[in-house]
Amino acid sequence: MTTKSTIASMMNLKDQCNGTLDMAKLNEGKKCDSEVLPESVLDIWMTIPADIRSALSSTEKGLTMSKSHLTLSDQTYDTSPATISTASKQSMPLSSGTSLISSSSSEKSSSDDCIIRTTDEHGQRVLLAPLERAPNNVFTFSKSSDSGADGSNLSMCGTAKGWRNVFTLPISYDVNMIPQGSLLDISNPQLLQATGNHPPEYNKRFAAVDNIVYELYGSKIKKYFASRNIDLTICVVAGGEAEKRPEAVDKVLDALCEYKLLRREPFLAIGGGVLLDIAGMAACLYRRGVPFVRVPTTLLAIVDASVGVKNGVDYCCQLTKESYKNRVGSFYSPSSVLLDSSFIKSQDARNISNGFGEIVKLALVRSSDLFELLEAHGTALVESRFQSHPSVPKGVSDRIIEVSIQIMLEELGPNLWEKKLDRCVDYGHTFSKLIEMVPGADIMHGEAVNIDGFFCVILSFNRGWISWDTVQRIFNCMKSMNLPTNIISFDSELAWQSCKDAIEHRNGAQRIPLIQDIGKSVCVSDITQEELDAA
Ligand SMILES: NC(=O)c1ccc[n+]([C@@H]2O[C@H](COP(=O)([O-])OP(=O)(O)OC[C@H]3O[C@@H](n4cnc5c(N)ncnc54)[C@H](O)[C@@H]3O)[C@@H](O)[C@H]2O)c1
Numbered sequence: 001m002t003t004k005s006t007i008a009s010m011m012n013l014k015d016q017c018n019g020t021l022d023m024a025k026l027n028e029g030k031k032c033d034s035e036v037l038p039e040s041v042l043d044i045w046m047t048i049p050a051d052i053r054s055a056l057s058s059t060e061k062g063l064t065m066s067k068s069h070l071t072l073s074d075q076t077y078d079t080s081p082a083t084i085s086t087a088s089k090q091s092m093p094l095s096s097g098t099s100l101i102s103s104s105s106s107e108k109s110s111s112d113d114c115i116i117r118t119t120d121e122h123g124q125r126v127l128l129a130p131l132e133r134a135p136n137n138v139f140t141f142s143k144s145s146d147s148g149a150d151g152s153n154l155s156m157c158g159t160a161k162g163w164r165n166v167f168t169l170p171i172s173y174d175v176n177m178i179p180q181g182s183l184l185d186i187s188n189p190q191l192l193q194a195t196g197n198h199p200p201e202y203n204k205r206f207a208a209v210d211n212i213v214y215e216l217y218g219s220k221i222k223k224y225f226a227s228r229n230i231d232l233t234i235c236v237v238a239g240g241e242a243e244k245r246p247e248a249v250d251k252v253l254d255a256l257c258e259y260k261l262l263r264r265e266p267f268l269a270i271g272g273g274v275l276l277d278i279a280g281m282a283a284c285l286y287r288r289g290v291p292f293v294r295v296p297t298t299l300l301a302i303v304d305a306s307v308g309v310k311n312g313v314d315y316c317c318q319l320t321k322e323s324y325k326n327r328v329g330s331f332y333s334p335s336s337v338l339l340d341s342s343f344i345k346s347q348d349a350r351n352i353s354n355g356f357g358e359i360v361k362l363a364l365v366r367s368s369d370l371f372e373l374l375e376a377h378g379t380a381l382v383e384s385r386f387q388s389h390p391s392v393p394k395g396v397s398d399r400i401i402e403v404s405i406q407i408m409l410e411e412l413g414p415n416l417w418e419k420k421l422d423r424c425v426d427y428g429h430t431f432s433k434l435i436e437m438v439p440g441a442d443i444m445h446g447e448a449v450n451i452d453g454f455f456c457v458i459l460s461f462n463r464g465w466i467s468w469d470t471v472q473r474i475f476n477c478m479k480s481m482n483l484p485t486n487i488i489s490f491d492s493e494l495a496w497q498s499c500k501d502a503i504e505h506r507n508g509a510q511r512i513p514l515i516q517d518i519g520k521s522v523c524v525s526d527i528t529q530e531e532l533d534a535a
């Protein structure tokens, strides 16, 4: 996104620097050698898309902004390429299909509007001009009537004028590591603080809580709020994959309506991945979006489901009677995340192993160090329910959580909306979807991810990318945490169907992550049915 004001401030800056700004360095977000720029200017600069930045840098010499009266009326919307290249206006040639049109400096006016020249996906020329009252977001566009690069003509395509709306969502939330066991401590204000700033007389709060968490920690949660004279309304929602359905979202929505949650009032979501996914969807829908705070209570939710911006439920189509995992949902960020790993101690061993399924995945694709921690301490941590254990050095459990979350965030950050579909964090998530959906299958998400992950290890071995020793090492590590590596229902038909589903889900290509070593992954799209059968 660019704005006339941003560009103008860059130009002012350039004036101040007597033209010595090194735009190439600015493009990399670095300060010029000759000038010390305010951080705020650098921040603004880096919010401008790369192509516009490169446009500015490539037109550095003599560039000034001109006033361009652009409205949607034919009289004032001067878009003819011939006009643009008259002596009084210069069309700046740009590197990547985008240019700025400016007047000569003698024509510089009091206003600093600018037109952006670009091309659309059909190769047609497009002129964009910011609207006076929303220069950051709304641009009138006009497309030239020349034939496009693909031979198409605008008179055929119909739309020559319109508005381009450019909005960016300000997404920022903290994932807080809370000292183990202190979140529900009455003296710790963090849980209450996360529910927002309210006047003292506003003495109620809302929480959606997993049913088992409610049984185990309900009285502690209530006591925490009661000690601060807060009346807590709790909506209890059943956890477990079978409960992850639209009806559960309805239940939370009903409770939110009854409670009359305010538009800006964050509510708490306390539970495993299922509760968090359900609550996140309700938060996204209620009043078209209200803030919510994630408090994950399972290992899997701590290292995975609470970290990103996705939510959703499984869906059964009433027409085909087919069920689909996570078919209905949204990208919607929490207002904050509060991680207290002491919740894990009440999980049973199988659920903890299940959480390790996602951690092994992260280790395989991104971190041999994390893998070594799992090899050395996985067994003891399952036994100790992830709490301190005589054979596990202090800090190891926190370290495993920290590294896992950091890998997740590093992978998600530059690709929050999953525009790029070659994602290493999808390792173990190609075949697992169908493995989990087999009717009557007694299989948990992290377990299915592990079965899929080990199958992919074999595919890597068969391609000659990893040694048999590495396969053995991975197998032993998985087994040391009681993770399954195969299941009877996973046959070659399911495997091939999974590949076809992946092609549909990942925009026309398999994009299946495989490993080339422990901690090193690559996405492939050329897996054949024979290759699957051989594995
Ligand atoms: N949104 C995302 O980005 C994302 C990422 C990964 C996984 N997920 C989803 O997360 C789900 C799996 O999460 P999960 O493994 O936490 O399952 P879950 O939420 O069903 O929890 C497992 C079981 O543990 C119980 N439980 C929760 N906390 C407990 C505690 N502290 N002590 C004892 N029991 C407790 C629950 O009631 C449930 O019966 C899947 O549906 C998966 O699709 C979502």
Ligand SMILES: [Zn+2]
Binding pocket: 304, 358, 429, 445, 449
């Ligand atoms: Zn997963």
